[in-house]
Amino acid sequence: MITQTVPVKNTVLTPELHSYVLSHCLTPDPLLDDLAAQTRTLIPGQAHMMVAPEQGALLTLLVRLLQARAVVEVGTFTGYSSLCLARGLPLGGTLTTCELSADYAAVARAYWERAGVDDRISLRVGPALDSLRALPSVPHVDLAFIDADKPGYIAYWEELVPRMVPGGLIIVDNTLFNGEVLDADPAPKPAAVAAFNRHALADPRVERVMLPIADGVLLARRLSYADRPL
Numbered sequence: 668m669i670t671q672t673v674p675v676k677n678t679v680l681t682p683e684l685h686s687y688v689l690s691h692c693l694t695p696d697p698l699l700d701d702l703a704a705q706t707r708t709l710i711p712g713q714a715h716m717m718v719a720p721e722q723g724a725l726l727t728l729l730v731r732l733l734q735a736r737a738v739v740e741v742g743t744f745t746g747y748s749s750l751c752l753a754r755g756l757p758l759g760g761t762l763t764t765c766e767l768s769a770d771y772a773a774v775a776r777a778y779w780e781r782a783g784v785d786d787r788i789s790l791r792v793g794p795a796l797d798s799l800r801a802l803p804s805v806p807h808v809d810l811a812f813i814d815a816d817k818p819g820y821i822a823y824w825e826e827l828v829p830r831m832v833p834g835g836l837i838i839v840d841n842t843l844f845n846g847e848v849l850d851a852d853p854a855p856k857p858a859a860v861a862a863f864n865r866h867a868l869a870d871p872r873v874e875r876v877m878l879p880i881a882d883g884v885l886l887a888r889r890l891s892y893a894d895r896p897l
């Protein structure tokens with residue numbers, strides 16, 4: 668565990684400051700707004716599962732920055748993050764996205780069609796672990812986004828890391844779990860996230876940074892032999 672040895676340099680994100688952040692990084696997006704509203708209407712009890720709008724913008728930006736052609740997502744839900752990922756793909760790029768619920772995926776499909784990105788998305792309905800294991804085992808994934816059941820995170824990570832190209836990026840959502848990763852006696856979900864965070868920290872195959880945006884986002888870049896520290 669790294670302890671704090673320099674003065675803390677962070678800015679507490681008040682609701683007003685959060686609004687400022689959003690108004691200074693997002694461009695109006697009626698389709699994503701509509702998808703979010705529809706999800707809140709259809710599935711009110713689970714709508715909080717969608718990524719935050721600023722995270723969606725980050726996902727699109729990262730796909731574009733990496734010029735990622737092969738993208739994998741674990742946890743589609745109603746398609747908010749997959750729409751953001753797919754929009755960043757270059758011509759010929761593909762997003763493979765894994766979801767357990769056919770009902771949730773049906774909502775996602777409708778919005779992918781409306782956005783005109785359905786031709787580049789391959790949906791795998793079923794347990795994500797099976798879907799990941801069915802992917803080619805060689806390194807071929809440029810960017811992956813993990814955002815499904817928390818107890819599955821370590822298994823998803825272990826399937827994905829060997830499939831990442833050198834320099835490929837794994838993005839993991841909810842790594843702070845409402846701050847509950849700090850609990851002395853955490854509930855099962857935050858305990859699973861905390862175990863995952865320890866697992867990723869100890870993995871010598873990646874270099875990483877954790878961003879305290881939304882509910883915590885881990886960015887982990889797959890190292891190659893050329894850039895492993897001696």
Ligand SMILES: C[S@@+](CC[C@H](N)C(=O)[O-])C[C@H]1O[C@@H](n2cnc3c(N)ncnc32)[C@H](O)[C@@H]1O
Nearest residue numbers: 716717718742744747748766767794795815816
């Ligand atoms: C947090 S939500 C994903 C949110 C989505 N990324 C978005 O931004 O809208 C997690 C999703 O993972 C799905 N899920 C849970 N367990 C799963 C499993 N074993 N295999 C595949 N999907 C699973 C849930 O049905 C749910 O839709």
